[in-house]
Amino acid sequence: MPQRYATNPAQIPGMTTADLRETYLVPDVFVPGEVTVVYTHHDRIVLGGAVPDGGTLALTGYPEIRSEYFLEHRELGIVNVGGAGTVTADGEVYELVTGACLYLGRGIRDVVFEDAGVGSGAQFYLFSAPAHTAYPAALVSPGEGTVRELGDQVTSNRRTLNQYIHENGVQSCQIVMGVTQLHPGSMWNTMPAHTHDRRTECYLYFDVPADARVIHLLGERDETRHLVVADRQAVISPSWSLHSGVGTAAYSFVWAMAGENQAFDDMDAAPVTELK
Ligand SMILES: O=C[C@H](O)[C@@H](O)CC(=O)C(=O)O
Numbered sequence: 001m002p003q004r005y006a007t008n009p010a011q012i013p014g015m016t017t018a019d020l021r022e023t024y025l026v027p028d029v030f031v032p033g034e035v036t037v038v039y040t041h042h043d044r045i046v047l048g049g050a051v052p053d054g055g056t057l058a059l060t061g062y063p064e065i066r067s068e069y070f071l072e073h074r075e076l077g078i079v080n081v082g083g084a085g086t087v088t089a090d091g092e093v094y095e096l097v098t099g100a101c102l103y104l105g106r107g108i109r110d111v112v113f114e115d116a117g118v119g120s121g122a123q124f125y126l127f128s129a130p131a132h133t134a135y136p137a138a139l140v141s142p143g144e145g146t147v148r149e150l151g152d153q154v155t156s157n158r159r160t161l162n163q164y165i166h167e168n169g170v171q172s173c174q175i176v177m178g179v180t181q182l183h184p185g186s187m188w189n190t191m192p193a194h195t196h197d198r199r200t201e202c203y204l205y206f207d208v209p210a211d212a213r214v215i216h217l218l219g220e221r222d223e224t225r226h227l228v229v230a231d232r233q234a235v236i237s238p239s240w241s242l243h244s245g246v247g248t249a250a251y252s253f254v255w256a257m258a259g260e261n262q263a264f265d266d267m268d269a270a271p272v273t274e275l276k
Pocket residue numbers: 150159161179180189190191201243255264267
């Protein structure tokens with residue numbers, strides 16, 4: 001499993017574009033017929049993807065997490081950003097339509113990913129964090145979480161945010177997870193940008209048109225950088241890094257966090273007038 005060691009804001013001024021991309025961008029999350037995983041030492045999150053591609057894919061243990069099976073010491077949030085698929089957890093079959101979210105708690109031994117039908121094209125985004133206890137598995141249908149309508153078309157940031165795994169929804173040890181969908185003609189997410197120095201957050205951008213890109217902002221407010229992000233690529237935001245982004249077309253993203261607390265509104269705004 002590729003290791004991404006934790007980084008410090010003092011490293012940012014000396015980093016080239018390639019350094020920034022190697023450190024914070026996960027470019028190939030979805031590989032047909034494979035489970036891909038990346039271990040970031042920021043809050044010990046493992047993120048990745050599973051694309052059954054007509055076959056049966058098992059989530060295994062990895063030497064890097066010194067676990068016999070993947071969820072021995074961890075919990076997992078899954079969002080299906082492809083066509084319909086199934087996740088089987090210790091014999092229990094969960095059907096995930098496009099956009100559905102599944103939580104699997106610590107202690108589940110066997111996790112298997114499959115398409116729901118021939119060529120259905122499931123793409124499971126995986127976000128895992130260490131867990132101290134076992135919460136029950138739970139499936140949420142797309143749009144059935146806690147919905148927040150945010151932003152305004154006038155400022156090109158009208159978007160619908162859906163909280164799935166969170167304090168008032170599906171319970172977990174650390175994971176907070178949901179999906180935000182930009183409305184047509186809106187391009188900016190998370191404006192004003194913010195930090196939450198108590199949690200690491202990862203974004204998976206999806207439904208980005210093939211010829212479009214998202215310009216994702218990172219860094220401290222007086223030393224920002226950007227990553228140019230394509231469809232189905234993920235970005236790791238360390239606790240000290242603000243996050244926001246603007247697309248050249250509307251898009252959606254899965255946001256997921258882990259760390260000190262699960263209070264969604266624990267955010268320190270970085271107003272655009274303070275950004276450098
Ligand atoms: O800490 C929370 C995350 O950054 C996202 O939920 C923000 C987001 O989806 C948005 O404003 O569009």
